[in-house]
Amino acid sequence: MIDLALKLAPELLLMAVAGALFLLGTARGILPRRLAPIIALVCLLAVLEYQVPHLYSVLDFQDPHDAVHLTVFSQYIKLITAAIGILLVLLAWPANRDATGNSALNFGQESGEFFGLMLLSICGVFLIASANDIILLFLGLELASIPTYIMVAISRPLPAAQEAGVKYFFLGALSAALMLFGFSYLYGTTGSTSLQAISSLLHPRGMGADVVVSLSFWQMLGVILILTGLTFKIAAVPMHVYAGDVYQGAATPVTAFLSFVPKASGFVAIIKLLGAIGGEHWALPPQISRLLWILAVLTMTVGNILGLLQYNIKRLLAYSSIAHSGYMLAGLAALTAQRPASIGLSAVALLRVQALSGVLFYLAAYGLANITAFGVLILLPPRGPRRWHLPGEQPSLGVDPDSSAETFEDLAGQGRRYKALGLAMAVACFSLIGIPLTAGFFAKFMLIRPAFSWHLYGLAIITVINAAISAGYYLKIVGSLFLRTEDSAVAPAAEPPARHAPAAIATAVILSAFGTIVLGTLLPAAGMLHNVADSAAQNIVSVQSPGP
16 A cells, blocks of 8 residues: 555645645635645646656556556656646736736635645546546546636636536536446446456457457447547537637636646546557457547537637637547547558557557647647737626726736737737647647647558548648737737727736746747657657557457
8 A cells, every 4th residue: 555655646745735725725815825826836846756757667566456557658648747737837826916816817815725626637637547447537537627617617706707617517517427327338248347357358368459349239338428428528529519618708727727637638538448448459349430530520620610710719729629639539540440451460559559649749739839829818918898797787998807818809919019929829829730840740740640551541631621721710810919900909998008927927838838849849859758658658558458
C-alpha cells in the first residue's frame, strides 16, 4: 500500500490541496483569496516536477488490487495535463483589487472553492489515465466533469452563466447515465470490472494478431452506449449541442478550461476502452471502426460548418473545439482500422502506434493553441453595447463587468492597437488551422499520415478539406484584428480604457504562444514531444493487455 501511495502521489496531492483550498474558502478577506491561486499553482508545479523524472520509471508497477496500472501512457497524459493546468490557473488568476476575479472572471468570495474545483477536475484526468477498472474509470470521468458544472455557474454573476451551468449539468447527467448503462452490459457479459481481465476474456492466449475479436450483441450495445456517453465529454456528434451555449455563457477562463480538461478525459477514456476491447493488437470489430469513421467525419464537418456561421468568438471556438474532436477521432479511426491485405502483419503495430502517437501529440498542440486564443480574448477590452441583460430589461450602453472580447466587433482593429496580442492570436489561429511553422501543422500531419498508410483515403481527404474550411473562420478572426477599421465596429458610448495586462494572464499567453511556435519551428523540440508521445503509444499498444 505504501508503494501504491507513492506511485499515486500526484493524485493524492491534488486531492489534499483541493480539500485545503475548500477550507481556505471559508475564510473571508483578500489575503485568503490571493493565496488560493498561489497554492493551486505551486501544487501543479510540484506535480509537474514529479512527473518529468518519473515518466519512464513505472513500467513494471501494477496495483495488487488490479485497479490501477501506471504506464508511460498514463504518465504522458498526466504530464501534459499538469503543464496545461498550470497555464489554465494563470488565466484564472485574480487580478482585480478585491481578488474576486479578473477582467473576464468573477468568482466573488469563492476563490478557494474555484481553484479547488480546478484541481479536482485535473485529478479526475489523472485517475482516468491510471485506471484499469471501469468503476475507477467512471469515477475519474465524473470527478473531471462535476467540478466544471459548478465552475461554469459561478464564473460570473450573469444569468447566461447560470443557464449554461444548468444546461451543462443536465446533459452531463444524461451522458453519465448512458455510460453507466453501457458499463453494466460490459460487466454483465464478462463478469469483471477490470479492463485487463475483460481484454483477456475477449482475447484468449494464442489468438493471432490478425484475428478480429467477436462481440456479442449485448457487448456491442454496451460499447456503443459508452462511446455515446463519452462523445459528450469530447463535444462530438451527436452529444455536441451544448458546446455553443456553455462556451459562450461561461467566463472566458472557464471556457478555456472546458476546451481541454473534459476533452482530455474523454479521449483518454475512449482509448482505454478501445484498448480493452481490441486487445494488444487493437483488432476491433469492423462495426466499431466504421462507427469511429462516421463520428469523425460528422463531427469535424458539423463543427466547421457551424463555425462559419458564428459571430460570437467564444461560440465560434466552441464549434472549432467540436471540429478538433473530429480530427482526433479520425486518428482513432486509423488506430482501429481493419488491416488491408496489402499491409503485412509486421507493419500493422507500427501504423497503430503512429496513429495513437498522432492523437497524443495533437492533444498537447491543441491545448497550447487554445490557451493562447482564449488568453488574448481575456486581455482585449470589450467594445460595443452590453450583450447580456435580464429578461425585460433594456440593454444599456457600455459593456458588462467581468467580460472580455467576445464578438468580431470587439476585435475590429484591436490587432493594430495591441500588436503583441494580435500576433499571439494569429499564431493560435494558424496553429489551429495547421499552417506550417506552428505545432498544429505537425499535429495534423501526424493525424493524417496513418490514414493514408491504412489506405483510408476518403477519411484523409475529408480531414484535409475540413482543415481548409476551418481557415475561413480562423482567418476571419485574424482579419478582424488587423484589417477591419475600428470605425466599422459598433460604436460604444465611451471607448473603454486600455487595460493593463495582468502579469499572470500575460505569462500564460506568452508561454503557450511560445510553445506553439517552438514545437512548429524547432525540430528537436517537436521531435522530443513526438518521441515521448510515441513511447506512450508503444506502451499502451503492447502493454494494455497480455500478449498471445
